[in-house]
Amino acid sequence: MIEKKLIKCETLGESYIQATHSSGLKIYIMSKPDYSSAHAIFGTKYGSIDTKFRLADTDEFTLIPEGTAHFLEHKLFESEDGNAFERYAKTGAYANAYTSFDRTCYLFSCTSQFEENFDILLDFVRHPFFTAETVEKEQGIIGQEIRMYDDEPNWRVCFNLLSALYSRHPVRIDIAGTTESIAEITADMLFECHRNFYNMSNMFICVAGNVDVDAVLDQIDRQIDDQKGCEVIRGLHDEPREINTPYVEQRLAVAKPLFNLGFKEACDVPEKTLKERIVTAILLEIISGKSSSLYERLINEGLINESFDSEYFNGFGYAAEIFDGESSEPQRVADEIKAEIKRLRREGIDPDAFTCAKNSLYGQMVMQYNVIDRIVSDLVATAMSGDGLFDEMDVFAAITLDDVTECLNTQLNEEYSALSVILPTE
Amino acid sequence: MTEKIVKNEIALGVVGVYIPTTRFKTARLSVEFELPLAEETASANALLPFLLTGCSKEYPTSLIISRRLDNLYGANLECSCEKRGDSQVLKMSITSIENKYSLDDRDIVGECADMLISLIFNPLVENDRFDEKSFQKERRLMVEKIDGEINNKRNYALYRCESELLKGEPASIARYGSREGQLALTSADIFTAWKRVLSTAFIRVGYLAAEPDESVFDRFKSAFATIERQPEPIVPPVVSPAKAIVSEIEDRMAVNQGKLVLGFRSSSYGDDRDTYRLMVLSDLFGGGPYSLLFDNVREKMSLCYYCASRTNRRKGFLTVDSGVEFANMDKTYDEILNQLNRLKNGDFDDSLLDASKKSLCESFRALGDSQSVIDRYYADRVHSDNPPTPDEMGELVRSVTRDDIIHVANSLKLDTVYRLKATEEMKK
Numbered sequence: 039m040i041e042k043k044l045i046k047c048e049t050l051g052e053s054y055i056q057a058t059h060s061s062g063l064k065i066y067i068m069s070k071p072d073y074s075s076a077h078a079i080f081g082t083k084y085g086s087i088d089t090k091f092r093l094a095d096t097d098e099f100t101l102i103p104e105g106t107a108h109f110l111e112h113k114l115f116e117s118e119d120g121n122a123f124e125r126y127a128k129t130g131a132y133a134n135a136y137t138s139f140d141r142t143c144y145l146f147s148c149t150s151q152f153e154e155n156f157d158i159l160l161d162f163v164r165h166p167f168f169t170a171e172t173v174e175k176e177q178g179i180i181g182q183e184i185r186m187y188d189d190e191p192n193w194r195v196c197f198n199l200l201s202a203l204y205s206r207h208p209v210r211i212d213i214a215g216t217t218e219s220i221a222e223i224t225a226d227m228l229f230e231c232h233r234n235f236y237n238m239s240n241m242f243i244c245v246a247g248n249v250d251v252d253a254v255l256d257q258i259d260r261q262i263d264d265q266k267g268c269e270v271i272r273g274l275h276d277e278p279r280e281i282n283t284p285y286v287e288q289r290l291a292v293a294k295p296l297f298n299l300g301f302k303e304a305c306d307v308p309e310k311t312l313k314e315r316i317v318t319a320i321l322l323e324i325i326s327g328k329s330s331s332l333y334e335r336l337i338n339e340g341l342i343n344e345s346f347d348s349e350y351f352n353g354f355g356y357a358a359e360i361f362d363g364e365s366s367e368p369q370r371v372a373d374e375i376k377a378e379i380k381r382l383r384r385e386g387i388d389p390d391a392f393t394c395a396k397n398s399l400y401g402q403m404v405m406q407y408n409v410i411d412r413i414v415s416d417l418v419a420t421a422m423s424g425d426g427l428f429d430e431m432d433v434f435a436a437i438t439l440d441d442v443t444e445c446l447n448t449q450l451n452e453e454y455s456a457l458s459v460i461l462p463t464e
Numbered sequence: 465m466t467e468k469i470v471k472n473e474i475a476l477g478v479v480g481v482y483i484p485t486t487r488f489k490t491a492r493l494s495v496e497f498e499l500p501l502a503e504e505t506a507s508a509n510a511l512l513p514f515l516l517t518g519c520s521k522e523y524p525t526s527l528i529i530s531r532r533l534d535n536l537y538g539a540n541l542e543c544s545c546e547k548r549g550d551s552q553v554l555k556m557s558i559t560s561i562e563n564k565y566s567l568d569d570r571d572i573v574g575e576c577a578d579m580l581i582s583l584i585f586n587p588l589v590e591n592d593r594f595d596e597k598s599f600q601k602e603r604r605l606m607v608e609k610i611d612g613e614i615n616n617k618r619n620y621a622l623y624r625c626e627s628e629l630l631k632g633e634p635a636s637i638a639r640y641g642s643r644e645g646q647l648a649l650t651s652a653d654i655f656t657a658w659k660r661v662l663s664t665a666f667i668r669v670g671y672l673a674a675e676p677d678e679s680v681f682d683r684f685k686s687a688f689a690t691i692e693r694q695p696e697p698i699v700p701p702v703v704s705p706a707k708a709i710v711s712e713i714e715d716r717m718a719v720n721q722g723k724l725v726l727g728f729r730s731s732s733y734g735d736d737r738d739t740y741r742l743m744v745l746s747d748l749f750g751g752g753p754y755s756l757l758f759d760n761v762r763e764k765m766s767l768c769y770y771c772a773s774r775t776n777r778r779k780g781f782l783t784v785d786s787g788v789e790f791a792n793m794d795k796t797y798d799e800i801l802n803q804l805n806r807l808k809n810g811d812f813d814d815s816l817l818d819a820s821k822k823s824l825c826e827s828f829r830a831l832g833d834s835q836s837v838i839d840r841y842y843a844d845r846v847h848s849d850n851p852p853t854p855d856e857m858g859e860l861v862r863s864v865t866r867d868d869i870i871h872v873a874n875s876l877k878l879d880t881v882y883r884l885k886a887t888e889e890m891k892k
Contacts, residue, residue: 049565050489050565070487072486072487073487073833074829074830074832074833075829075830075833123752123753123754124754127752127753127754127815127816127819127822127823128815128818128819128822129822130819130821130822130823130824130825130826131826132752132823132826132827133753147830148826149826149829149830150826150829175763175766176766177766178766178767179762179763179766179768179769180769182721182767182768182769182787182788182789183769185720185721185787185789186618186721186769186770186787188720188721189617189719189720189721190616190617191615192615247833289718290718291614291617291717291718291719292612292614292615293608293611293612293613293614293615294608294611294612296615327530328526328527328530329527329530329531329533329534331527333527334525334526334527337526337601337605338597338601340601340604343604343605343608343609344605345612364608364612394531394534394535395534397534397535397537397538398533398534398537398538399538400537400538400567401536401537401538401539401560401561402538404489404537404561404565405489405490405538405540405559405561407489408488408489408490408834408835409833409834410833463717463718463887
């Protein structure tokens, strides 16, 4: 049984179907018949931060090793009679999976045989098969993946920052875990995590592209039984408001120092609202976007290069504005950013800069409906947050300069900032 | 992609190409300048597109450019410098929302075309020199881009192997020229390069939108009317055999993981068919997760996270790269050659060949779903009078047989081996 509704956006000329299966599975489908390909994601709200959880029908929290969600993602492709890649090889679909902080997603894209591919996806994600032997084999492969990221300066500078900002929240740990933590993972543990996190109430399906919506819904209804799973409750980690340490550095084989400057925000409620996220994105664009006077000054003075960027990094129990780039003087760039924030607080935001940032972000929002995999990612974000896909257009239109000024005056507090630097090896 | 692509001549050696793309909310205008790769000109050429998109008479600073783009609803101005066979290709493009999404009924697409033309034809020059401040800034950024290539170890390792493999050929010159070449440039050199590029490069102007718009190409026709065109012919890329003795090179850095890259040359690489044969061979050797290298080096032997094969279709070579423990480098090397031997001996299932062909056909069919990808697809084939459509490419791939794979595998000869290892200090 599936309940569905059609959601439209007149401005964009786009629409999608949002549906709920009686098992609790959430479904989002945007049909784009003039495209050749279709992309599908079957995902669970289970990522690297979920090292502590409980089921709604129990009181006790369970702890699991760091990197388990990612490990499970790797192993789920295997079944008793071969692996999912072998099955996809028969249709030619591109298949992959990824684990982030708060989700694990299995995906494929194809231009033909959608039904066969979707059958494979619905099947292997729900049917785990692990043995002690296959778990051990994967420890070698993931061990090399971790090693690869150990040499990736952009990755390291970011995780070093997160461990400077956060003392307890698992967002501070690499998504793949550590060589030590993954050594603790057993087949039984993976089965248990699968039972808990891969129940339909905790999962979603997002599809976009050249598909027949009703056929996709029918296929889901045929394959998934109605039994409702138990809700998973994420554990909070008593993260203090304070940062862990204001400065962290590491040496790697790089040409020029890399930096991440982060401002840790309070998370009194675990998740930021859509409006808070958009207002902060506009503010960051005003402070340090390519059209800001700060960006122009820093680049003209030779203090940054085109890698300079900013983002509002946020999820369950964590939120931080992060400025990142390369500079021979990271500390000076950090000081300049902080000084610019103070200046804007003192002098106020230029209304023209606000209009510019808004115009630019509006265009980018329209453009993202060009690309099928981008649409699917946005549908996944929708499934995760519970907001509607087009809500951002409405929320965005209503944002005023006062909203952004208030954000400037309440967020980006220096007291809660930390700087992470990667220095070249001597 | 059933609609017709329309080509027209804008000026001598300047071709305008309209590609209808009805599925997108954007229009894209791209300009490519193709020139022979040469030591003397590579650095100046490489800097040019960055300088042209960073300042002009009408938009004297990058801040003014950036604010103008915001005003054009976040239009995306991009530039790059790439290698294509033995050529250097300078690219500039602007992508904007189509006019119907504008909130104030403006001709956004036309304004974007005017902006791109203004940047290319009316740069910030005086007394035969580019503006000194802008030149110094863009050159610094370029030198940092060159220096920063070491940061991504996987790409750096591939680049090192390819440069060695191509030694002595124009294609061995790095896409941005060299650090020294950049530092030796003056603002007057870039002015000379600008003149030379506008006059001698082979130029393609691509326009991708839902509806054709003659006025876009007319604007370029007027702009080129002021230029005295003397286009230099573009010579087809040279394809060389493997070296008699395998080159083995090695770097040491403070790294946690070793990188191994093997470069192979095909001894019988010539006609178009070889392109598709090598493409299919590479895919079943180390393309998708069904490939021999993925299945054996990664899955069965747990030696790595990635072990992948790729080809350069213009230069007819193939590379295999992997990130491995230092202690496992030799074992990985042996296994890569062992898997290649299986292809040479025909020791692979037909199902593997089918999987590769299906996967490649799928990717060709999906090309039209990205405006920039479809632009690149046709730009890469600009010298063909009648390039195959992505669907026709699929047909060509399907025609590759088991014997073709065995034949191409036997034509591959190891040319270069690159190893990135840890410094003595890191090993401790």
